Amino acid sequence: MPLSQYLRRPVVILDVLVFVVCCAGIIHIHQKAGLGVGLLESSQHVLVDQVTDVRTASVLRTGDHLVAIEGQQLSHVEDVEFLLDALHIGDRVECTVDRAGDHVTLEVTLVPYYGLSYLIIVVLVILAVVGFNKLRQADVSAQEALGGIDVQLTRRAD
Numbered sequence: 001m002p003l004s005q006y007l008r009r010p011v012v013i014l015d016v017l018v019f020v021v022c023c024a025g026i027i028h029i030h031q032k033a034g035l036g037v038g039l040l041e042s043s044q045h046v047l048v049d050q051v052t053d054v055r056t057a058s059v060l061r062t063g064d065h066l067v068a069i070e071g072q073q074l075s076h077v078e079d080v081e082f083l084l085d086a087l088h089i090g091d092r093v094e095c096t097v098d099r100a101g102d103h104v105t106l107e108v109t110l111v112p113y114y115g116l117s118y119l120i121i122v123v124l125v126i127l128a129v130v131g132f133n134k135l136r137q138a139d140v141s142a143q144e145a146l147g148g149i150d151v152q153l154t155r156r157a158d
Contacts, residue, residue, distance in 0.1 A: 019130060029122070033089045034113030035060065039077045046074045048097075053111045060108060065098040084110065 036053025037060055039046055046066040051057045066074050069083045070093055087093065091110045096103055 015130070019126070023126075025122075029114050030112070030119055031089065032113040033084050033087050033091065033110035035080070035084070035093075035095070035108055036111040039066070039080060041077050044075045045098075046077055046080060055111055056108060059106050060095070060097065061099065063099075066095060067098050067103065068096040069093055084113075 036051065036056030037048045038050040038052055040049040041047070048060050048062055048064040048066065050062055051060055066080065068074055069080065072079070072083055074080060074083075084093075087110055089110055089112055092107050093110060095106050095108050097106060098104075
């Protein structure tokens with residue numbers, strides 16, 4: 001058996017493992033919960049820069065400063081992501097915001113962090129990578145079938 005066939009088996013196993021990990025990642029990112037807002041960090045405050053989900057628009061407003069989630073003080077955008085990582089879409093969280101100088105406590109229902117278009121792009125990228133690997137493997141197989149002969153096609157001038 002040629003050496004390339006011995007090497008091909010681990011590559012196929014690796015491809016399958018990568019594919020399984022990617023599928024698990026898609027499921028995980030599909031279930032990631034968020035507030036439905038775009039956040040900015042400004043001078044030790046977490047600012048609601050934009051409201052991206054209509055379900056959140058009735059609760060949070062552009063310009064709100066997030067002070068706390070579930071009583072945990074916030075100073076960085078990463079604090080918000082860390083606190084929400086343990087929660088699920090549909091869970092309700094208590095958010096304290098500074099709105100025009102007044103501290104207001106609001107209940108926000110968590111929404112999907114990533115939109116459908118993002119998930120579609122991720123799936124297409126995974127399929128493209130898998131397809132590229134299959135083409136690469138087919139090219140190696142074709143070269144083996146030709147016995148390592150380098151074939152070049154040229155156009156004949158008439």
